[in-house]
Amino acid sequence: MSDLLARAYSPAEFRRHGHALIDQLADYLENVERYPANPYATPEESLEEFRALLGRGAAPEEVFGRVIERSVHLHHPDYMGHQVVPPAPLSALSDVASSLLNTGMAIFEMGRPGTAMERVVIERFAELLELDPGSGGFLTSGGSLANLTALLAARARHGAPGRYCLLVNEHAHYCIERAVRVMGWGEDGIVHVPTDDHLSMRTELIDGLIDEARGRGLTPIALVGSACTTATGTYDPIAALADAAEKHNLWLHIDGAHGAAVRLDPARRHRVDGLERVDSLTLDFHKMLMAPAITTGLFFRRGTDAYRTFQQRADYLLNAADGEGDWSNVARRSFECTKRMLSLRIFTLLSEYGPQLFVDYVRRVGDLGQELATLIRQHPELELFTPPDINIVCFRFRRPDLDTASVNGLNGMIRAHLTEIGQTYIVQTTIDGAVYLRCTLTNAFTTTADLERMLQQVVATGIELLALRRGIGV
CATH class of the missing domain: 3.90.1150.170 (Aspartate Aminotransferase, domain 1)
Incomplete structure (x- = not known):
């Protein structure tokens, strides 16, 4: 064992650096308004600065301090920029434990606590969002990946091959179009539904657009609503979308990455009336629920639909006999194999402060x-x-x-x-x-x-x- 390895893994050294970092971050939270909300620097200036730090072997405390100083300050009250929440400090602390333990969550025996907490978090938020009692799901790394996974499940449910397409708000997040291209549906695979002056989907046009798509030899299999759109925060009428989906036998997916959490607000919950009727739902905890990026929940109204997407064999990892319903081996449902213990970020907040x-x-x-x-x-x-x-x-x-x-x-x-x-x-x-x-x-x-x-x-x-x-x- 080299002295350098022993030093890198030393509990005493970890304790010293860890205490110093927590003090730095606590001081930062107390004095965040002394910083500009968005410290300006050009790419070249930033590159030169951090090359210099590495060149002289700056101490961790200096590196952490410089990162704190130069970062965008989401905890500053003048931060009103992109859709990233200032994380609750306890949730951020969870990442320290998760990173040090570094247990992957593909299979239960590697990620027992994280897997169990993930099941609890999904169950609890399905209740809070008043989803169907049969709902299930999992956590994954970002809304784009969750949306793609949901649409893959929609395609898997349809089964028969064909020229598929989906219908979506013309102002929906670009990741929906990206998912369509990843699935190989091409430019014809996405049908944009025009919007009203508020940028909500004009659901009265859906019947005609479906007929038109079928007339071009396409098979519509999914309807995607936004709750809410990224640019303007506008909600599509979910109940009306659910009616249309049932009428045409379409999978209804709601990209609620930013705004599905409005269901928790008694004064605004009407924005997502009908949420319990959707087939799948994306919800970003890092946009409206105080968790570090990236932490996303993917919910399915029929919990077994979560197993439709990924059915590959991996005999060294998964027992083929377990199959559908094997909730404890997350790799059966999630795109990721190695995955962070995302659930700890939410579980700690629920445990300490409760859903209120x-x-x-x-x-x-x-x-x-x-x-x-x-x-x-x-x-x-x-x-x-x-x-x-x-x-x-x-x-x-x-x-x-x-x-x-x-x-x-x-x-x-x-x-x-x-x-x-x-x-x-x-x-x-x-x-x-x-x-x-x-x-x-x-x-x-x-x-x-x-x-x-x-x-x-x-x-x-x-x-x-x-x-x-x-x-x-x-």
Whole structure:
């Protein structure tokens, strides 16, 4: 045994570094508002900085400190950017234990605690989401993988070969189209359903689109709804989709990666009425349920459908005689073989705080979305795209004398300017050719004052850029 190996695995060294890191992170949480929400740096600057750290063999405490300082700060109340939640600290601590133990979860004998906790977490959230009593499922690494797995199950249920296609909201997440291409269905494999002014699917068009697809020799086998769309946070009408799916014998999958958790909020649960009728459901715990990325639940209304997708043999690993219903060997259902102990992130929160913690969080960020929309309406220079369904809000700076191209360019410049300053983090999206600023309110500690300050920055920047533009005759 070399001295270097002994040092790398030393419990004393782990204790020393671990205590120092926890102190660093606790100090960070206490003082996060001293940082800009989005510290700006170019790719080249970041590369040079970390090459230098490695070149001089920086101590772990310095490396951790630099990573903390340079990262986007999701726990900062001015973080209003992408759909990633600031994780609850206890959930993050779970990753330390999971990473050190490093037990894969393909088979039960390698991942006994994680497998059992995963079953409990799926059961508990199936209850909280009021899914069908026969529901089952598992955790997996991200919504894209969960959506693909669900659609593979839909294809497996159909059985007979053919030119398959599915119907989906024209503004659905791009991973649905990616899944269609992965399954080899080609460009004809996805039929986009037009949306209304709120970007919800126009379900009255589904019958005609199915007839048209069949007329082109295609076989529709699935209907995919969004709960909610990524760009605008808009919900498709799930109950109406369920009616259409039953009428045409289609598999109904709901991409609820971001917003299916709204079921926990008594004031907004109507957004997902009919959720108990879907065949499969994707839910990201790292978008609305306080877990580190990436932690995704895939639920099936008929729990046995989870076994439809992956039926390959692996005699060294799985007993072929066990087959369907072998819940304890996760590799039978999940794309992954080696998988992190994702369940520990959720189990610890459930065990310590109970389900009310998740209810409080979903309600709080939904309220923030409504509050931001109200503030936007009060600004004459700002325009709200549509009343928010939950915590995603799209708006833009505009003046009545500006044409569409000018408004688009100006809002892109506002966002770029705020990004370089770094104090507030918002993003942008394009909806039917129009550029909007976009906020996802994932920090439960964001206040009215934080929202007002962000809007003031947007308006002040817009006015300044407009004055500059006009001053130079552009």
